[in-house]
Amino acid sequence: MQSNNKPNDNTNAGIVGFNNGEEGFDFKYLVAKVAGNWKWFVLSLVLCVGLGVLYILYGIPTFTISARVLVNGANSSKINSGVTETNMLSDLALFSQQNDVNNEIQELYSRTLVEKAIRDLQLNVSYWALAGVRFAEVYKKSPFFIDLIELKGGLEDPLGWDVRIAGDRVKFMDDYTPDNFEAKWGDTIRKKYCTFVIKKNPESPEVKDSTFPLGLKINTYPATNYTYMENLLVFMTAANTTLMDVTFDVSVPQKGEDFVNYLIKLYVDTKVKANNSIADSTIRFIDDRITGVAKELSNVESQATSILTSGGITDINESNKQLTGEKSEASTALENYKAKTDAVDLIEKYLNDPARINSPLPTASNIDDPTYITQVQKYNTLQQQRETQLQFNTEKNPAIINIDNQIAITRGILKNVLATYRESLSFTAASLEKRNVDVIGRVSKAPVQQRQYLEASRRQDVLQQLYVYLLTVREQTAVTKSNNIAPVRVIDEAKAAVYPWWPNKIIVIIAAIFLGIVIPSCAILINELNSNKVITPADISASTTVPIIAEISASKSGKAIIVSKESRTAVAEQFRTLRTSLLSKLSYSSNGSSNLGKVIMLTSTVSGEGKSFVTLNLATALSLAGKKVLVVDLELRKSQLSRDLGIDDKEGGIADYLEKKASLHDVIVPSGVNENLWALLSGTLEANPSEALLNERMKTMFEDMRSKFDYIVVDTPPAAIVTDAQVIGVYADITLYVVRQKYTFKKHIDVIEDLKANNKLKNMYVILNDVKPVPGYNQGYGLGYRFDEDHGYYTEEEKTEKKSILQKIFPDADA
Secondary structure, three states: OOOOHHHOOOEOOOEEEEOOOOOOOOOOHHHHHHHHHHHHHHHHHHHHHHHHHHHHHOOOOEEEEEEEEEEEEOOOOOOOOOOOOHHHHHHHHOOOHHHHHHHHHHHHHHHHHHHHHHHHHHHOEEEEEEEEEEEEEEEEOOOOOOOOEEEOOOOOEEEEEEEEEEEEEEEEEEOOOOEEEEEEOOOEEOOOOEEEEEEEEOOOOOOOOOOOOOOEEEHHHHHHHHHEEEEEEEEEEOOOOOOOEEEEEEHHHHHHHHHHHHHHHHHHHHHHOOOOHHHHHHHHHHHHHHHHHHHHHHHHHHHHHHHHHHOOOOOOOHHHHHHHHHHHHHHHHHHHHHHHHHHHHHHHHHHHHHHHHHOOOOOOOOOOOOHHHHHHHHHHHHHHHHHHHHHOOOOOOOOHHHHHHHHHHHHHHHHHHHHHHHHHHHHHHHHHHHHHHHHHHHHHHOHHHHHHHHHHHHHHHHHHHHHHHHHHHHHHHHHHHOOOOOOOOEEEEEOOOOOOEEHHHHHHHHHHHHHHHHHHHHHHHHHHHHHEEOHHHHHHHHHOOOOOOEEOOHHHHHHHHHHOOOOHHHHHHHHHHHHHHHHHHOOOOOOOOOOOOEEEEEEEEEOOOHHHHHHHHHHHHHHOOOEEEEEOOOOOOOOOOHHHOOOHHHOHHHHHHHHHHOOOHEEEOOOOOOEEEEEEEEEEEEEEHHHHOOOOHHHHHHHHHHHOEEEEEEEOOOOOOOOHHHHHHHOEEEEEEEEEOOEEHHHHHHHHHHHOOOOOOOEEEEEEEEEEOOOOOOOOOOOOOOOOOOOOOOOOOOOOOOOOHHHHHHOOOOO
């Protein structure tokens, strides 16, 4: 007998040369699987491409709005006395035009500016109208507008109404809430979350159809701001340039253009306003200094005039002039340091004044400390940020509180810097004071009236120079303010692209094709992964080394016996092929005796796998070969063969043989199929079937059957349910284990391997029954023999039922 331990022993009917030892990725199987499901792929591609075309035709388009601006950099006309912050940073190579551009990009892209633009233009309000088959935003073409007076917080979802216009009446309807109302043009509507005024658009044609669909949507400011920030992009046009591009993606071109242009204008206005605020603060500081110097200068001039008129002075010798000049120089230096000290006092006064706590500090002063200049610039920047944030937030907002904390810290640093600067001024002033005392001692020897006049005259000159300097700085600051240029210059105003960038036809079609392939592929993959039933021979070979001897296709006729002399159907030929394979295995036994190769036992794992169907048709095929065949129904619990043969088994059978001692000749009856096929039916047992099978007459029965028949085909109960099959298996020469496609669970194949490994059944082979065409299977394996492609060799079976239209289009729909 041929060994059944060879994993490649698969001379099966239906697929020749199937190799259950294949491992790794099977590309041929993949191609066959795709080819077998080509109808699903075509259907998926048609649907996806069709949806893609509809999306291209009716999807909401997205346009890119573009603008280009030139960064002007720092204002070169800005006047500062002493060492400026810009000069200091330039000397340290820490300040460049590149940094200016990056700063402008970040400021232009700020959330605060975007939100202010949205509020000012009311971009969170959108107007909709029916355009063809879908609603589209109409923006300024809407026949009505609203002036949004108030939008309260706490709103989570957008507010929306369907709008209908009939003459001077405007009807608002909400399908999801009972919030329906009517109003006239100019009415003020007060709702729970908003207040607005209804206005008529004079530039839009009058709505004549009162049923024409219109819509109004009011979104929250945070949600709108988030959307706009997501679609806004500000970037440098090219390296080593001061040009930057502003782009914005939007579905309504004009709306996008208005937003970008207004955003740039708002940014420019904000920067100019901040610069003017600093200039105003500087002018106020200079005016205070001019007032004090003018008063002192007036006093000195009066004093000099009084000395001249009262003393009658007409000549001053050169020596006295030289001494007085030295005193004047010393006094001038001392006055300069005194002026710096006064400036420190004034700045400290500004810092300590509660009324000026939120005002910028003057930048034009004679304080030349670099640290002070840096901190003043930082302080004024924080004040500008605070002023901008207050346009949208209250002083209790965390952002405002954070800026206030930074301002307080910077104010403290400025006070410390000024205190240190004052100490350095005091040390220098002490040295100058000593020099001035020495000069005064020498000047004191001159005539009193001349000395007094010269001192007053020199003092007058110093104050006049200081006065002229302050006037000059004030005028320069005023000119700077009047010529305060914008930080950027618009090169190209915002303009929408001619064509929308989305939907992109090429991308959409490619994506549709991709999805058309991926969707059925994923469905096939998921079906393969989730399949827990036997579909292909590979599912069997993966769990057992028992070879597959045959595959029997699904019968369309519904008959119990489909094999006959006249039958040429594919299923009948498969049974004939099984017969040939089986005879070749029965003709050889382990000891060379042909008498031992007669008993063929069929079993399965559970009921319903077609075991009795295979038994009856295999027996018929053997009988048609001229052999005397006996089909034995040892399914004592649930007999099926008697019903298939149309014979009443109550008159006799195995039960009578075992329990009533009837002779074998009396219980064997003609099958009625053909003259060579006989039947031994089960009958009706009184005892338990398992105990009946252990009757000593069982051995005698099989010996008698062997002597009288060429082949005995035995139908037995399922092996996984009861032990009857194992008891009967000792009398069999070969065991055929029936597995049904899409019915037998894959885990049940482990039962087959267990029976073989433990030698519970002899010479086991598997028959895959009720095989239907499965996409990817029977394509690309072995020699490619397929019984669903008869090439004219087979006849068509008679069908007992009609298929639905879907089954006719997709015969593998149940796969």
